[in-house]
Amino acid sequence: QVQLVESGGGLVQAGDSLRLSCTASGRTFSVSAMAWFRQYSGKEREFVSGITWTGRITDYSDSVKGRFTITRDNAKNTVYLQMNSLKSDDTAVYYCAAGRPLRLGVRTSYEFWGQGTQVTVSS
Numbered sequence: 001q002v003q004l005v006e007s008g009g010g011l012v013q014a015g016d017s018l019r020l021s022c023t024a025s026g027r028t029f030s031v032s033a034m035a036w037f038r039q040y041s042g043k044e045r046e047f048v049s050g051i052t053w054t055g056r057i058t059d060y061s062d063s064v065k066g067r068f069t070i071t072r073d074n075a076k077n078t079v080y081l082q083m084n085s086l087k088s089d090d091t092a093v094y095y096c097a098a099g100r101p102l103r104l105g106v107r108t109s110y111e112f113w114g115q116g117t118q119v120t121v122s123s
Contacts, residue, residue: 002112009117020081022096031098038092050104059104
């Protein structure tokens with residue numbers, strides 16, 4: 001099992017920045033990538049960004065490309081999502097995921113999930 005703990009969500013104004021963190025523990029050797037997904041009320045979780053365990057490969061959804069940056073600190077088993085120029089459309093619950101996906105953006109490829117952190121952007 002891999003446990004994921006997210007932090008960093010909150011209420012900000014449009015144009016502000018936030019940084020989300022996700023720390024993994026447990027059998028982390030069993031995963032090859034981590035990612036962030038977000039979920040709007042009543043909708044399925046959608047891919048935001050992902051990164052391989054080595055950090056060599058990253059991917060972003062078109063809606064966040066150029067505004068969000070994903071990084072990782074292997075010494076801390078932590079993945080970060082730096083979110084800049086936030087918009088009201090970014091308001092959602094953000095989930096951290098870990099697994100062995102063939103492609104970073106495929107939600108069903110991730111076995112382990114965090115509890116989610118709320119991000120609210122007021123316009």
